[in-house]
Amino acid sequence: MQIAKTARIVARNILGPRLTVLVRQEFRRKLSFAADYRSLLRAKRGLEIGGPSPMMAYAGEVPIYDVLESLDNCLYSGNTIWTGEVREGNTFLYHPGKEPGTQIISDATDLQPIGDSSYECVLACHCLEHVANPFRALAEWKRVLKDDGLLLLILPHKDGTFDWRRTTTRLAHMIEDYENAVGEEDLTHLAEILELHDLSKDEAAGTKQQFRQRCLANHLNRAMHHHVFDTMTALSMVNHAGLRILRVNNLKPFHIIILASRTNQTVDNSRFMQPGGGHWIRSPFPSDHKHRNRCNAL
Secondary structure (H helix, E strand, O other), rough: HHHHHHHHHHHHHHHHHHHHHHHHHHHHHHHHHHHHHHHOOOOEEEEEEEOOOOOOOOOOOOOOOOHHOEEEEEEOOOOOOOOOOOOOEEEEEEOOOOOOEEEEEEOOOOOOOOOOOOEEEEEOOOHHHHOOOHHHHHHHHHEEEEEEEEEEEEEHHHHOOOOOOOOOHHHHHHHHHOOOOOOOOOOOOOHHHHHOHHHOOHHHHHOOHHHHHHOOHHHHHHOOOOOOHHHHHHHHHHHHHEEEEEEEEEOOEEEEEEEEEEEOOOOOOHHOOOOOOOOHHOOOOHHHHHOOOOOOOO
């Protein structure tokens, strides 16, 4: 207690009383925000698509790895630009205090090695935007969830990413991709991406030529963002997939965080999608602010 008191005095002397209060309020808000997700996902048996994800580690914005009972992992390949080479089996290391999870090699849109209703939660952090057919992926993720199982979906908000020049993807377009059985080799958005991708916000992409070559080989490296999201598009996608939305949060620099559950009943997510909801007011992203008072048709 004495250490905490001393820290408060030092902070007040450096920042001043007013700024100290604001910093403390923001810290408490984030602490409460993380605690809600930790509570809802505690002791769950999970599957992560992609990852491991720094956002879910101890120092991350949504630190949940330590409260899960277990976590398996699915990658589309045994060698990705994010993970390097991985091996199937009990090799997925996600937390130093947990037993390794099972590493599965399978496409996010075709989880054939996994049986129905196998997991209590599915985690997907900044990976669905890399999938050409998101509704096919969501259908598979629902399939492997138990009844009332939870999906934690984190997507990049266009306002804070290299996609900021691109037009937000229409829900109808993603529905058409599903109906047309679009595969992961799809390059429909390539011309738009090459023209509007902000390379100054994507150092790993290299030069324009290097970026172009990487995109042309996207079926191998899966680095391209097929679709572009703001919060309404993300919510509309989850709603159309028949998932019950439980909570929504937005965090800088570019995170849309949605927790939803599988249900066999008709869902009503209107309170999250109608204008004036609390998450629209709290969102730090300018393109979300139009939904504070009204709801634009998608």
